[in-house]
Amino acid sequence: MVKNILEVKDLYLYYKTYKGIVQAVDGISFNIPEGQTLGIVGESGCGKSSTANTIIRLLPKNTYKYEGSIKLDGEEITTIPMDEFRRTIRWRKVAMVFQGAMNSLNPVLKVGFQVAEPLIVHLGMDKNEALDRAKQVFEKIGLTPAFLDRYPHELSGGMRQRIVIAMAMIMNPQLLILDEPTSALDVSIQAQIMNLLKSLKKEYNLSMIFITHDIALASDISDLLAVMYAGEIVEYGPIEEVLLNPQHPYAQKLIASIPRLREDKEPEFLPGNPPGLINPPKGCRFASRCPYRFEKCSEAPGLVWINGNHYVKCHLYSEGK
Amino acid sequence: MGVPRYLGVKAFNLMLVLLGVLLLTAILFGATGLSDKILRAIISEEVRGYRAQLSQQKGLTPEEINHLVEEYKKNLEIEYGLDKPWYVRLPDMIRRIVILDLGTSKHMTSFTGSNQIRDIIVERVPYTVMLMTTAVLIVFAIGLGFGTWLSTKVGSLWDRGLSFFASISYATPTWWLALLLILIFSYYLDILPYGGLLSPNPPKEFLPRLLDMMYHAILPIMTLVLALSGSAIYIYRSILVSTATEDFVTVARAKGLPENLVLRRYIIRPSLHPILTNLVLGLAGSLTGAILTETVFNWPGMGRLYYEAILNIDEPLILALTYVFTLIYVAARFILEILYIVVDPRVTVE
């Protein structure tokens, strides 16, 4: 069996605002075997991005509760002191492509330097050598080395996105987190980027977390799928199982809402809104929208393992039903 | 757009500003009849001199003298264009100002005794520049220093205190603050001179003289620093805070860059454009604002000269100073445009 590159257990991230405490990540657990990709899907504001930020420890200033265990390649990383975490984990082991990647580049620095910068900072490489390495990565990713000397505003959105990916790949990370990497791009460019990611995955045996609200896009690249709802993972498992045999009512609805070709079935939609992350309901958070709601749903459900690597967080499958 | 073309466009726009000021002043002077009044005064002065000169010569009857004087006067009127309405004279007037042919002052002379406006102004420029540049650079250092520090503490008690302090400092008239400091430091504490450039019997040697001058500059500089720092800190803080929320700063942190590098390379560096705008415009603004500060402290710069010109109702001097102030302002703006190209690769495409 392949080893897990990432093991997340009971991870919490709460932060304080003047309106109350936001329970952005509320006790989630998942594993990613080496070389595999976990897709995280869910509506916007369900805590997907917070999950990613928690793994690379980009916590908000007003963090209230940051708990749980994150094991990267078997090593517990939540307890590493901040400075050491910055020097040893960030970008060397975990790199990230951010949501709104258009703004991920510093407008007044040449993109080549920005790509090469982690080599200079983390490995103390000299600038020319680092730029040479950046050039190699550029070529791999399908960018002309001439772009090294360009400023971000001189490049198109697709080009910038490639550069951001090159930047993430420069240190050969063990884990690459992609947070809505294509949501701002045209569909044709989106396809190019997806193909690029797939080829990188194959070539480097790269482990990835792929965050998106687009379940179809997630299915294109993921081996595992986690469905998030209101700060919780409500279903997690191998992609085929989750997609073909969703257990959680929310996952079922979400998957049913994907429009399909050659099927008479109309895409379903989900009435109502997810609860806010401030003071969410005590019991099952989906209860208010759930067609199968029953008394027990007023209590918080636990994880129910369907089989080896597939769990669901729903009373429908708990033993006491 | 290439750099030369970009600078060309900016230079053209700034020339329009200069022209606008000149046009405005020329029209104001012309339409209110002031210009005619000034020229008549100049002519009658010259005519009086001519008459005195003629009466020195022997063999001229009073009628002959009168005739010659009349003729001379008429020629002068044509020469100065008084025979034509003001709007016909206007282009020439502007031309003369542009080439800094600023004429003579009615009442004032330079320290060396010349009544040429150019001489009067030129010898005052260094004092203003010295005072204001020092003050603005101190304000800049304080503003950027504290601004940076506070930008890392958004929402803290310090931060909220600052916005209050900045409002107060914005609402405080600098010239009044000057009087207040004179009251405190010159009257009550009696430790700093209340004004002037040098002591009544200034030392002759260079170094003690310079120290004496610096001693006299303390209070004006203190005034400016106190008056301008609040807003400066607030502005720099706001600029840095708005950059700090950009995605690329988060990316820089995710890249594992040390915090001071993030601050320097990803927050301050991309903020240089608005920071420079504030620095240079602050400098230009305080050079023109010198009118008030220098007046209070009797600091013999251009600002005090402007005040004296108003007191003496010296129109040519006022006109010339307005032009010079505008020129300085426009020059500062142009330098700013050049600096933009250096610090911000985006400007030439915008």
Next chain:
Amino acid sequence: MSVTRSGWQIYISSLVGKAGLILLIFMVVASIYVLATYPLDYGIRVWSNPKSWADNPITVPPTWVDFFTGRDLVTHHITITTTSKGTETIAGLKFKVYELDYDLEEDGFPTYLMIKIYNVSMYSERGVYFVINFTRPDGDEIRLITFAEVPPPNSDLPYIAFSKNEKIIFLSKERSVGFSLLTYINTKYNLNYTIDKLNEINYNKVLFGVPTEEGGDVIWKPLKGVYKINVYMLGEDKDKIAMLKAVFGGESYGFLGTDDNGRDLAQGLLFGFPVALAIGFFTSIVTTAIGASLGIISGYKGGRVDEIIQRISDVVYNFPFLPIIILIVFIISRMPGFPRLLAIFGAIVALGWPGLTILIRSMVLSLKQSQFIEAAKAIGASDRRIMFKHIFPNLAPFIFAQMIFFTPGAILAEAALSFLGLGDPNIPTWGQIIEESFRAGAALNGWWWWVLPPGLLIMLAAITFVFIALGLEPIVNPKLQER
């Protein structure tokens, strides 16, 4: 983006918003009080009229400084009488007697003593003869001065003397009083002073004090108690003085002291409230109206109109503010009869509008793309209707906030111009009062009450609007709300 009930709630929940509103209410109340109680031509009739202030002490601090000095300062005192106490026969001559009382309660000397005689009616061409005596608490009576007043030849009787200008006798400066005092201290205390020495000491110390010896020096100490000034008038029986006034100069005066003309600063500064508010309001309203309309027209119409407005606003926007505004006010105010405050108002407006025009234009440009404008166009609304009914209401809260934000600038600009001597000397504005204090060297002489309060009031007025603007910001700029 409209100001709704919730907008109001957001505003009032902010501390600065509340503070600004309270300050504004205070300023408005002060202004209403002034408008209700002051004459409209207060400036010319009262403030700039030396006669209104002739009885006041010059450059004295407020009365409440007692609180800090540790000694009660002598308060300013005026005694008036219009009736005679009776008659007294001295050496066979019948004098009419007028008496003026003064009770010195504080441990200090009145700064001066002055007597004023108004409207003396004379029924004989021989005129009248005055004797002014001074009685001290210790019972000593000093003859200060005697003088005669005779009607001009061939004048109608009764002749009224001192009707146009009252007779003013500065008793504490008058040379003949000095000689009387020399005799007095010689006989009483055996002090041999010259008149110069007496001038050095000041007559008021001798008038209101007693000498004590301290280490070989003579020190004058104030003598508390009731003083009387008796004015004896010799003339016809019917002759009389309409009014007599004695002014005992105080060491302090009023709530905010006096300036070098004896003007009551509290009065002048109070008058500054409506002036400052009016300047602030009118300049900001007119500037904002011009700036916003040009911005809307420029942004909406586009084309040549836009090009022209944009060019001009760009040029004017880049004018160096202070020199140009000084120049404009200077030239306009040189036109005889032109009201200076109007010139200042005009100049601030003339230079103030472009900032808003540039801002509004860019906002209109993006609004223009929005669907509701497209829809309005599609149903054939006229340009004017779209600008007024669709674009303006959308920008109104922002424009309003900009107007508030412009106000402190206008108030500060007016103050600065007044300070440079470009204001109207007949209208006491705060800047004007500081200008006068500056010219009189108030700061160098330590006359803080003439320097501090006007400046603090300018700050107060400016900060009021800064606070209101800060309170409005989260409403107009919804982005800030989320942070």
